[in-house]
Amino acid sequence: MRAVSLGTGVVAVCWLALAGSGPAGNAGAFNELPLYSAGDRADGLPLVAVLRRDDTANYVSFVYGDCVPEDDAGCAPPAEIQVWPACRRHLALYDSQASGGLAAERTSIRGVPAAVFDEGARLELQTGSSTVVVFADSRGRAARVARALRAVNGSEPAGSRPLPPPDPGALEGTLDC
Amino acid sequence: MTLGSPYPRDMGRVALVVTLAALVVAVAGGPALAHFDTDRYTHRACPATAGNRTDPINVVFTTWGTWGRAEIQIESHAGWTATSGSTQSFADHGGCSPMHSQRASGQGSRFHVRLRGQHPDSSLGWVAAASAHHEDLVLFPVPCGHAVDSNGSGGSGFDQGRDELERRFTSAGHSAYRVWWGNTQSFKQCDGDYAASDGWTVFVGLHQVNH
Numbered sequence: 436m437r438a439v440s441l442g443t444g445v446v447a448v449c450w451l452a453l454a455g456s457g458p459a460g461n462a463g464a465f466n467e468l469p470l471y472s473a474g475d476r477a478d479g480l481p482l483v484a485v486l487r488r489d490d491t492a493n494y495v496s497f498v499y500g501d502c503v504p505e506d507d508a509g510c511a512p513p514a515e516i517q518v519w520p521a522c523r524r525h526l527a528l529y530d531s532q533a534s535g536g537l538a539a540e541r542t543s544i545r546g547v548p549a550a551v552f553d554e555g556a557r558l559e560l561q562t563g564s565s566t567v568v569v570f571a572d573s574r575g576r577a578a579r580v581a582r583a584l585r586a587v588n589g590s591e592p593a594g595s596r597p598l599p600p601p602d603p604g605a606l607e608g609t610l611d612c
Numbered sequence: 613m614t615l616g617s618p619y620p621r622d623m624g625r626v627a628l629v630v631t632l633a634a635l636v637v638a639v640a641g642g643p644a645l646a647h648f649d650t651d652r653y654t655h656r657a658c659p660a661t662a663g664n665r666t667d668p669i670n671v672v673f674t675t676w677g678t679w680g681r682a683e684i685q686i687e688s689h690a691g692w693t694a695t696s697g698s699t700q701s702f703a704d705h706g707g708c709s710p711m712h713s714q715r716a717s718g719q720g721s722r723f724h725v726r727l728r729g730q731h732p733d734s735s736l737g738w739v740a741a742a743s744a745h746h747e748d749l750v751l752f753p754v755p756c757g758h759a760v761d762s763n764g765s766g767g768s769g770f771d772q773g774r775d776e777l778e779r780r781f782t783s784a785g786h787s788a789y790r791v792w793w794g795n796t797q798s799f800k801q802c803d804g805d806y807a808a809s810d811g812w813t814v815f816v817g818l819h820q821v822n823h
Contacts, residue, residue: 484806486798486806488768488808490765490766490767490768490771490810491766491767491768491771491810491812492767492768492771492796492808492810492811494796496798496806496808498798498806501800502800504759504799504800504801504802505698505757505802506698506756506757506758506802507697507698507747507757507758508656508666508698508700509666509667509759509760509799509800509801509802509807510656510666510799510800511653511662511663511664511665511666511797511798511799511800512798512800513663515797515798517796517798524794524811528792528794529792529794531791531792533789533791533815534648534674534733534735534736534815535648535672535674535733535736535791535813535815536791536792537652537791537792537793537794552794553651553652553662554662556662557794557797559794568794568796570797570798571662572661572662572663573662573663
């Protein structure tokens with residue numbers, strides 16, 4: 436996972452860094468994927484890292500706030516936003532009938548289909564061709580971060596305004612990657 | 613023998629006691645079946661909260677998946693026999709308890725898995741949850757101990773550990789299938805990097821008899 440160092444006013448800079456330093460194919464793919472973050476701060480937490488993963492998983496992550504890992508034990512940052520292509524991650528993945536599957540509590544957040552997990556500490560929103568996943572250390576913080584989502588590489592709504600609806604096929608996982 | 617003789621009454625009492633004892637054993641000694649309801653992460657300590665998560669759970673042993681069988685068969689099939697590592701906790705049905713066991717492939721850079729038996733499930737049978745990963749022993753620039761690999765050709769260290777166990781067990785004839793849990797939260801490691809699961813958990817069926 437590649438972390439990008441951050442300074443002030445970093446989100447746009449980070450996106451440029453990601454697009455500019457990654458393999459050409461990856462940058463091209465993500466130029467077509469709307470990214471969402473909470474800006475330079477989320478619920479009072481500073482943006483400390485932007486991560487790009489493209490191996491067995493495919494997402495851009497915005498990490499907010501720090502934590503202290505130990506030898507042999509990592510730690511969970513207080514908040515994180517992961518943006519996946521909906522062709523790789525979508526709510527239909529939770530519809531599997533296999534034993535041990537995870538049930539999704541379906542809802543609507545910011546006007547788009549969403550699901551709640553982990554007693555509200557994890558939210559998944561489907562908007563456009565993206566799946567936005569919010570992890571937080573509490574239900575309240577996850578909700579506040581979701582309300583603060585805004586477009587990074589586009590002109591989509593900011594603040595608590597409705598997000599664009601999912602593209603046709605995004606919810607069902609039938610979009611081509 | 614008359615109807616009033618003590619023999620039939622004693623036999624009746626014996627039968628009653630045996631029946632009651634059998635019921636007690638059946639209730640107390642058998643698995644208390646419940647649905648599978650584990651948290652999708654391990655925790656640094658109890659109580660388990662979203663703030664003290666440590667690793668994603670990415671392997672579940674089922675059928676005869678007691679933690680003891682899982683431990684023995686990890687040793688047998690993967691050859692992971694080292695027992696060093698810190699203690700983490702698992703949540704199950706809203707409760708939280710320290711892990712039952714851990715096994716690793718060595719002391720330095722290594723594969724490592726932590727285990728805890730969970731409530732049996734009417735569909736899955738005996739269940740043990742596990743968090744597997746590959747971790748490096750970080751010595752430079754600042755020695756900090758073990759850190760889960762943040763990436764690699766086979767995914768993160770969490771994905772590599774899961775895949776290694778899946779490969780070893782299926783090669784030994786165990787059934788396995790994958791379920792999407794989406795537990796992809798990133799975890800900061802002691803070397804400053806972040807590691808995360810790719811969200812897939814493998815369910816491995818164990819046999820009653822170890823082999």
